[in-house]
Amino acid sequence: MKLPGVAWRTMTGYDLDAVARMAGVVHPDFYEAPEVLAERQRLYPHGSYLLEVNERPAGYVLSHPWRLGTLPALNAELGELPAEPDTYYIHDLALLPVARRVGAASYITNALSKHARAQGFPTMSLVAVNGSQGFWQRHEFEVADIPELFPKLLTYEPEARLMVRRL
Numbered sequence: 182m183k184l185p186g187v188a189w190r191t192m193t194g195y196d197l198d199a200v201a202r203m204a205g206v207v208h209p210d211f212y213e214a215p216e217v218l219a220e221r222q223r224l225y226p227h228g229s230y231l232l233e234v235n236e237r238p239a240g241y242v243l244s245h246p247w248r249l250g251t252l253p254a255l256n257a258e259l260g261e262l263p264a265e266p267d268t269y270y271i272h273d274l275a276l277l278p279v280a281r282r283v284g285a286a287s288y289i290t291n292a293l294s295k296h297a298r299a300q301g302f303p304t305m306s307l308v309a310v311n312g313s314q315g316f317w318q319r320h321e322f323e324v325a326d327i328p329e330l331f332p333k334l335l336t337y338e339p340e341a342r343l344m345v346r347r348l
């Protein structure tokens with residue numbers, strides 16, 4: 182990454198208050214309860230990282246194995262991860278404005294793709310919201326139009342798109 186003092190580290194249970202606060206700031210239109218975010222971290226700690234700027238929380242990512250073509254509902258706990266996952270799913274990557282445009286999001290996206298590839302997943306996937314499609318396209322994600330998913334995507338926002346990257 183380009184700046185000193187900017188670093189990702191593994192997220193722990195102690196970080197979840199900060200994560201919920203940041204989610205409220207970055208995603209005011211996509212509310213998810215603290216227990217929903219906490220469950221993602223608990224279910225797959227290997228995919229949960231906190232970004233710090235000068236040791237203060239400045240962003241997070243939550244990701245986990247999943248089934249391609251089944252979208253998790255917004256603000257809902259998963260219960261458990263699928264027994265036979267076939268995609269590595271990025272639930273959310275969110276940076277406070279102070280931490281943007283320094284390469285931190287690209288850094289963790291590349292790290293997650295290495296992890297996903299090492300685990301043998303053929304794809305990564307996510308739902309792009311918030312005008313983030315361009316960012317994901319730079320990371321080789323492509324929009325996947327699956328008509329059966331349109332109603333579910335609409336519950337995120339009208340512009341929400343499923344994006345898939347082949348590994």
Ligand SMILES: CC(C)(COP(=O)(O)OP(=O)(O)OC[C@H]1O[C@@H](n2cnc3c(N)ncnc32)[C@H](O)[C@@H]1OP(=O)(O)O)[C@@H](O)C(=O)NCCC(=O)NCCS
Pocket residue numbers: 207273274275276277280281282283284285286287288307308309310311312313314315316319
């Ligand atoms: C999307 C987000 C994670 C990108 O973070 P970032 O800090 O800008 O990312 P990086 O610094 O790693 O940027 C990498 C490149 O992507 C570009 N980029 C960033 N956001 C972009 C966007 N929305 N559209 C097109 N390009 C974008 C940057 O300009 C940069 O290009 P450069 O290397 O030529 O300078 C960040 O803007 C964010 O947290 N947004 C709010 C939350 C959100 O929408 N998350 C995605 C939910 S699916």
